[in-house]
Amino acid sequence: MTAAGLAPHLRLLGRFRLERGATAVDVCAGGRRLLAYLGLHRRATRTVLAGALWPDATEERAHGSLRTTLWRLHRSSGPLIRSDRDTLSLEDSVIVDAQALAESARRVVDGDQVPHQLLFDGDLLPGWDEHWVVFERERLRQLRLHALDALAVQFITQGRPALALEAALESVRVEPLRESAHRLVVCAHLAEDNVTEAARHFRSFRDLLRRELGVEPSARLTSALPLAP
Template sequence: MDVRIGLLDGFTLVTDPMRPAGRDVVPRAVQRLVAHVCLTGRPGRAAVAGLLWGDVPEDQAQASLRSALWRLRRVAPGLLDTTGGALAVGRGVGVDVHDLAAWALRTRDPRTDLDDLDLPPADLLGDLLPGWHDDWVLVERERLRQLRLYALETLAARLAAAGRPGDAVAAAHVAVRGEPLRESAYRLLVRVYLAEGDVTAAVHAYRQFRTRLRDELGIDPTDRLTRLVAHLGEGQRVAS
C-alpha cells in the first residue's frame, strides 16, 4: 500500500501522489485518531478512546472510536492495523514524523559515516500539527523540535570537524531558523566562521543573535558566546 501520512506543517494523507487528502477531506476526529496512533506506536483501543474522547462516558467514547475507524476505512482502507486490542500504522504506510526520528537517530549516531549524512529534506522541517492545542500534541511538538535541533547541531559540528565548513554553516543556519533564540546554534555558527577566518560573518552572526535576544527577551548572550568575539579587532565594541 503506497500511502503517506504527513503531520509536519499540518495533517495530510496521500493515497495518490497527485491528489493529497488534507483537512477538508479527512474529518477532524479521524485526523486526531491517525495522528495519535502515529505518535504513540501501538496504543490500546481503550487508551485511545479515553484520550481522544475523554469528556464523554466510556461506552460513548468507544462508539466514537468505532465511528472514526469506520470513516477512516472509507477514506483509506488499511491505513491503520486494527487487529487485536491495539491500533498501529498499517504495513508499508510512510509517516513523516517517523522519517524525522530515523534521520535524527542516524545523524546523532557516531558510527554513521559522514558521507551518508545530509540535511533533512524540506518536508521534515515543519512544526508538528500547527494550530492543534491538545496536550499530547504540544508535548510531541516540542520533543520533535528539540530532536531535530540537536541532530542539526550534531551534524554541523561533525561537518566542521571534517573540514567541510560550507556544509557546517548550512546545517547551523537550518538550526538557527528552527529556533532563532537558541544560543547553542549561534555559538556553533560563530565557531565555524572563526575557524575559517571569516571574522566579519562571525561578528555579524553574534550581533544578529544579540539583537534578537535584547528585542524579544531583554537579555544579552551568555559570556560563553560573547568571549568568542570579544577579542576581535573591534575590541569591546563587539560585546557592548
C-alpha cells in the same frame, strides 16, 4: 504487498496529509486525529485512543465515536489500521514523516552520516492544540535542534562551512534564543575567514538577548570571536 510507489505516506510535519503515491486522500476530521495519534505512537489500546481523542465525551460515547471513525476511515482510505483484540496499530506499510525525522535526528546525534533533509521540514501539526500533539511537538523540536547542532559540528569538522551554516541557521530559526546554535553560526563564518559576518551575527544575537532576556552572551560564545566588541 503494496508497491513502494503507492505505499501510504502519512505526513504530520506541516499540514496533515495522507498520500498514496502522488494522490492526496481525503480524510474526515476524526480520521485525521486517529491517524495522527497512531502515526506518533504506532499503536494504542481502544480505551487510550477514545480517551485521548474524545476527552470531553463519556466513555461510552467516546468508544462509539472511535468505532464510527474507524468505519469511515476504512471506507474512504482503505486498510491503514490493524486491530488485534483491544489494540489498534498503524499498518507497517504506512510511512510516517515524523517517525523518519526522529530516526534521522537520533542517528545524526550519534554521529552517523545519514540523509538529513527531514531536519529542515516543518513543525509537527502546527495549530493542533491537543495535549498529546503539544508534547510530541516539543519532543521532536528538541530532538531536531540537537541534531541540527550536531550536523553543523560535523560539517565544520569536515571543512564544509557553507553546509554547517545552513544547519546552524535552521537551528536558529527553530529556536532564536538558543545560544549553541548562534555559536555554531559564528564558528561557521570564522571557518570561512568571514570575521566581519561572524562579528555581525554576534552583535545581533547579543542585542536580542539584551532585549528579550536582559542577559549577556556566555563567555563561551564571546571567546569564540576574539574581536567581539
